[in-house]
Amino acid sequence: MTPEELATAIAAALSAAVDTGELSVDVPETVRVERPKQKGHGDWSTNVAMQLAKPAGKPPRDVAAAIAAHLTQTSGIAAVEVAGPGFLNITLDAASAGELARTIVEAGVSYGQGQSEAGRTVNLEFISANPTGPLHIGHTRWAALGDSMRRLLDASGADVTSEYYINDAGAQMDKFAASVLARLRGEPTPEGGYPGAYIDDLAASVREQRPDVADLPEGQALPVVRDLAYRAQLDDIRGTLEDFGVHFDVWFSEATLHDGGAVEQAVARLREQGHxxxxxxxxxxxxxxxxxxxxxxxxxxxxxxxxxxxxxxxxxxxxxxxxxxxxxxxxxxxxxxxxxxxxxxxxxxxxxxxxxxxxxxQLVNLDGAKLSKRAGNIIELRDLVSWIGADAVRYSLERYPADSPLTLDGEELRKQTNDNPVFYVQYAHARTANVARLAAEDGVDRGDGFTPSLLNDPTEATLLATLGDFPRVVAQGAELLEPHRVARYLETLATAYHKWYDTCRVRPLRDEEITDTHRTRLWLNDATRQVLANGLTLLGVSAPHRM
Structure with a gap:
């Protein structure tokens, strides 16, 4: 039974209580279920009775008791307890809980996706750095978070467009062109210009395309240099982002607003509004x-x-x-x-x-990072990726709320130990892949049997409940634009998997006969692999099969 199916069952029990006259209340369209914070409080919990107590004109615990009486008759539910001020703590029977493993495997990459944000048409703009130099650490946080927000919104049914606003108008572009032209002519960087060594690369690119440009009068040379250097720098930005796993649907040029008369039209429209x-x-x-x-x-x-x-x-x-x-x-x-x-x-x-x-x-500081020799006194994004790896940089930025100041330790992020969160999660995925690979060599085939009631070990109950929580985490992450919820969830899932792995074997021992227990556990192993992969994809992080 999935959380969605359980929510439907609770709504049905509530409707039954209304039909019998035990309660007089409108049945909500959706009922929220969540994982209890404390072990021993069941597999799932809901506060729907507390929400309906006032309109029902009854104490919350009385409302909960009326719902529980009907819910306990639902197939797949082992126990329902009224707790505290009116919570319903629900325990599924092993077969019902275990069925989730097959549901996840059959759903594949779509598990966790939903329609909670359907109907929203969203323009998501992020980074929008000036095209006058390479991307640096100041842009890195929004590159990672913005792209993951896009993925979360998309997975939750929103019509979302990611957009990069290219600040290619104004005085900085003139200084940019003058800096490249000065380098072409062997002259000092003009006052207020761009001194980075990357200007050498841009000058070389311009020279290759227009060998004569340095000899042109300045009034003719500057527009040519500006256009060619701008295009080369924008290509560098695009390439850096692609290497970082960040995709933009739209690259919007500020210059087009000025050149096409949009600025003047905007002023006129706002004047018509009276402002x-x-x-x-x-x-x-x-x-x-x-x-x-x-x-x-x-x-x-x-x-x-x-x-x-x-x-x-x-x-x-x-x-x-x-x-x-x-x-x-x-x-x-x-x-x-x-x-x-x-x-x-x-x-x-x-x-x-x-x-x-x-x-x-908020700003990000990275201990141990070296300033870019190419770009001057900044830490380039491309250098971070080369030094630490795109996965480690992205994951580390995405596992914290955007409004929290952040200092990362570059050398720690490079370590392949369980103290490194990205390694810990990726290793869990690689372990699931290795288990499946070795099980196949032993002759364990999922297709030969699936008996969900066999998933009755306490570690299996915890793992299944954690897997079932994934769709809620995705929906909440999309609603609040908080990718860190997915990262922290994956760490919880990895912990639950590692504990299960230490307790329950998928592969038979030596000459042990292969049974449905092995086959059913393989379903659970593969379901975990699927959810880990789906979660890492939402973060733009790879899910390796070997480490």
Whole structure:
């Protein structure tokens, strides 16, 4: 019996209590079940009686008792206990609990997926680094978390689009082009320019495509250098992210907002909404009406649009492209953007509490990392991946909430010991694969038999209950945009598996006859492998078969 099937059984028991007149209450569409926090409190627990006590006009324990009387008659349920203020603690019989192993194996990669976020149309924007240099450790946390959020939303039925906003407009792009051109000509880096050694690589790329560019007049050379160097640097960013397992559905250029007139159109649309005014020769957006600390300039007195104007045009672009929800993942130094972005949403006629969500990620420090010789005084993402490995970097970043400051130890993450969480989880997966491989050599075949009632060892009950909790963890991770819930769950699952492995054998001893116990345990082993793989996939981390 899966948690979903149990929830349906509880709802049916509640309906039966209503039909007999024991309770007078509307039966909720969904009933939530969860794993009890303490051992000995059954396999699953629900607080539905406490939720319905007030509308039912009865004490919670009386409501629970009425439900329990009908629930105990349900096939597959061994016991129902009314506990505390009105909890229902439910114990499944071994056969019903064990059936979950077959359910998981047959579901395969789809186990854990659901429709809890169906109906949501989400634009998820993250990283959005300037294309004037390589990605560094400051971008790494959102690269990992943002991609896993995308995977969680997708697995939970949302229509989600991941988007990278390319900040390719403004003065920094002019300084970028001037820096590359200076390097081509053997000149010093211009004031305020980019001194990193990676500029040498970009200059070489530009020279290969346009050998004559350094000899052109500066007014002709700069646009060519800007375009070619920009494309080369953007390709480097794309490649670095691909190596890190991060995919974007859309790469949106800020320059297109300016070149296509979208900024001017956005100002006009916001003026029609009644939120734009003129003062001192500049054009302002009255964002203080919606909680911002001050009104924001859209167009300066010299006629030049501000970054804020581009932000407004970009928000309207997302709205026009049909995204009901816009999620922004911003760096630790962007707290000031929360009020102004929500004000843009309100000025555009949206509900800031529904149509926009801004998450701020805290900084990451990594002990032992070396600064990049190529990029200067930063730690490059590509160097992290080369040194520690994409799996270890991603998993370590994803197992903590985004709003918690984080210091990682690079050398510890490289160790293959059980103290290293990513190794611990991946090793559990590799162990399940090894068990299946050796069992096959011994002649144990899942297809020859499955008797779920044989999964009656206490470690099997714990492992099965943990496996059954996976869909809830995925749904909650998607709802709250918290991938760390999946990582911590996988560690709990790995612990439950290792304890089961130490207690229950899948392979027969020496000349021992192969029985349905071996075959049924192989189903449980393979179900665990599937859930570990599915969970690691949601984190963008590989599930190795050998370690």
């Amino acid at each position: 734009v005014y003129d003062d001192g020769g500049a054009v302002w957006l009255r964002t203080t009406d919606f909680g911002d600390d001050k009104d924001r300039v859209l167009i300066r007195a010299d006629g030049v649009p501000t970054y804020f104007a581009a932000d407004a045009a970009y928000y309207l672009s997302k709205k026009d492209r049909g995204f009901d929800e816009k999620i922004y993942l911003l760096g630790a130094d962007h707290h000031g953007y929360i009020g102004r972005l929500k004000a843009i949403a309100a000025c555009a006629g949206d509900d800031p509490e529904h149509h926009i969500e801004i998450k701020i990620g």
